[in-house]
Amino acid sequence: VVAVVPPIEELDLVGPLQVFATTNRLAASGQEAYECEVVTSRLDRRIDGESGLRMVAHHHYRVAPRSPDSLLVVCGVSARHCRDPHFLKWLEQRCGRTRRVGAVCVAAFLLASAGVLRSRRATVHWKYAGELKRCYPDLSVDPNPIWVRDGHIYTSAGIAAGIDLALAWVEQDHGSAVALAVARELVLFLRRPGGQDQCSVTLSAQAAETTAIHALQVWMTEHLDAPLTIEQLAARAAMSPRTLARAFARQLGVAPAKYLARLRVEAARRLLEQTDKGLEQIAGACGFGRADVMRRAFARALGTTPARYRQYFHRPEELRAHDRSPFPIEP
DNA sequence: CGGGGGTCCCGCCATT
DNA sequence: TAAATGGCGGGACCCC
Secondary structure, three states, X not given: OEEEEOOEOHHHHHHHHHHHHHHHHHOOOOOOOOOOOEEEOOOOOEEEXXXXXXXXXXXXXXXXXXXXXXEEEEEOHHHOOOOOHHHHHHHHHHHHHOOEEEEEOOHHHHHHHOOOOOOOEEOOOHHHHHHHHHHOOOOEEOOOOOEEEEOOEEEEOOOOHHXXXXXXXXXXXXXXXXXXXXXXXXXXXXXXXXXXXXXXXOOXXXXXXXXXXXXXXXXXXXXXXXXXXXXXXHHHOOOOHHHHHHHHHHHHOOOHHHHHHHHHHHHHHHHHHHOOOOHHHHHHHOOOOOHHHHHHHHHHHHOOOHHHHHHHHHOHHHOOHHHHOOOOOOO
């Protein structure tokens, strides 16, 4: 169920819906993976979009299915301080009984207002991070990631990040291969490469530096198997190591070696998910050198080991219950 | 698991 | 004068 408090940014609603619809289309014929129902707080069911579209929800929220599997909340900037007690009460009750609850963008304000986010970790569109923190001081608001999971509650940075959140749900429900297929169908990244910081591109930086760093990012992903040193990277970008470090910090919010380490883990995840190559081979292909180095990198970045990571995707039923649950898909 | 040796990173400062 | 650059050293981190 997608609960909408209009007016909204169209993409906040349509983006996630598109992801679920595409998943259905790609899923095995005959059975639908997701059955989406859009409900709204307005009695006339009208949903106005900030860009001028007029949409009609399926139902008023009071006649929504009794217990949906997942609940996604979408609201626009002007509706973030909605104080409709009935709706907030409904939200609170639903959140208690629903397997998974997500907020797109400033809908995090509604969850907080309904008392659902109490002292949890959350994110929101970077423009509203400060306000969210001020209104609800017990929250730990992190404005950097594109989405955050705390328990069964997900919050996202909004606009396009709602799509990333929906993809993460698809990945959780149907595995990485399906999510990857959906992302490909929609011409999206399954996981945005390297840091997922909301502002990675928006920080003001000179255009020349921006393209130089971007070119280097691309080159790095294509040469992960080489033993890349900071000095080599700096030479390739025609900068001193010190300047390179500063440029990375400005644009990506990460130091060069840290970024490289992330790329290597990402590449290894893909190979583990999509091939049955041996661990030593994957470690070599991703620039770890040996499998034990890769293992340590996984422990640091994901809190698991390469073997268990792969097992989760291929034969999850063989994992013991306590191995299964806290799988860190979170970016 | 621990320690030695190496790499990296960030604050600081002189220089451009 | 303001801003960017590059070098240096201590400290953190990681590989072996």
